[in-house]
Amino acid sequence: MRYFIEVAYHGALYHGWQVQPNAETVQEKLNFVLSKLLRAEIEITGSGRTDTGVHCSQQFAHFDYDDEIVEKDLLHKANSFLPPDISLKSIRRVTDEAHARFDAVSRSYEYKITLHKNPFLQGLAYTLRWTPDLKLLNQAASVLPEYTDFEAFSKIHSDVHTHNCDIMEAYWVQNGDDLTFHIKANRFLRGMVRIITGNLLQVGLGKLSIEEMRDIIEKKDRKRAARFLVPGHGLYLNQVTYPESIWL
Template structure:
């Protein structure tokens, strides 16, 4: 039987989601806890591969297990086994063919910017000292929806078949002392969101303009785009799937 596990984690202490030979990852810690609880080796597949230091408010993971799970007991015990910075939110039985990565319809991220020096957000938001033109940044973000090839925002030397992504939402919102960038797409390239945010910040400080953004996207050249903002301000917030993959048991 196949299960979808809904997980959230603070990525500060981990070298990203995916197992690494010489560093601790979220996947390694999760699989160790699952294997200990279920008394068999458990392998997982995640919806995406968040980089070192990136957080997830919601990420879906699938794994196979031969027996039915008591949902409440499973969640309670898993959270007892896991460290404080990783939490299981839900577990659901899905079709045997369901895949946490390939069946995802869309993924959503947030990037948090602290507009004022705040000692309590130093590990959860990126502090930008310069004043930002939020209206111009929103105008630039909206422009991204007109394009599909985002090679200019992709990490160099990445093994992908296509650089095409369909962005369905990209908007900045002011929430108290925080400036929040919301972006959704069917898929994301490695480092894409952080490179987009860095470029939009340079537009917000008037270092770049709208014509520059068009030129950057059309260049398909990472060196033309803005800097990559720090990982600690980035959150994977939602992964959407077709309802048909879930079994109502």
């Protein structure tokens, strides 16, 4: 039987989502706790990866288990054993063919910025010393859905077969000293949101024109785009959606 888990985590202490040698990751912690509680070798598969320091308010992953699970009991026990910066929000049975990564219809991210030093947002938002032009930020963001090939906005050595992504939404919202970039797509490349955010900020600060940003995308100029990569601690994976047909 296949189960989906819904997870939230504060990413500051982790080297991202995916299990890797000699590093603490979110996936590793979840594998360990679920395996202990279910007394079986559990290896979860996530809807995608997040980089070092990136936070998450909604991530999904699936795992297989031979017996029926009392979801409420496992949820309570898992949260008792997980560290305080990882929360299991739900456990739900799905169809046997459902896949947390391949069946995801869309993924949404937010990038949070504070325009003044705020000790209560330390590690939770990127502090920007200059105030960008909100109108320019949104004009630049509105260009993104016109394109599908985002090789320019991906990290080198990304293990992918295509750089095509369908961006459904991209916009900025300002609330006082807080500035948030919202972006939604069917999929994202490694480092893509952080590189896009950095390039849009360059436009908003008057250091890059929209035409120059278009040129970077069209020429697939990774080297130039990557110069504006923003830190991971301002980034949040905040929603992953699935077709209703997978849920039981």
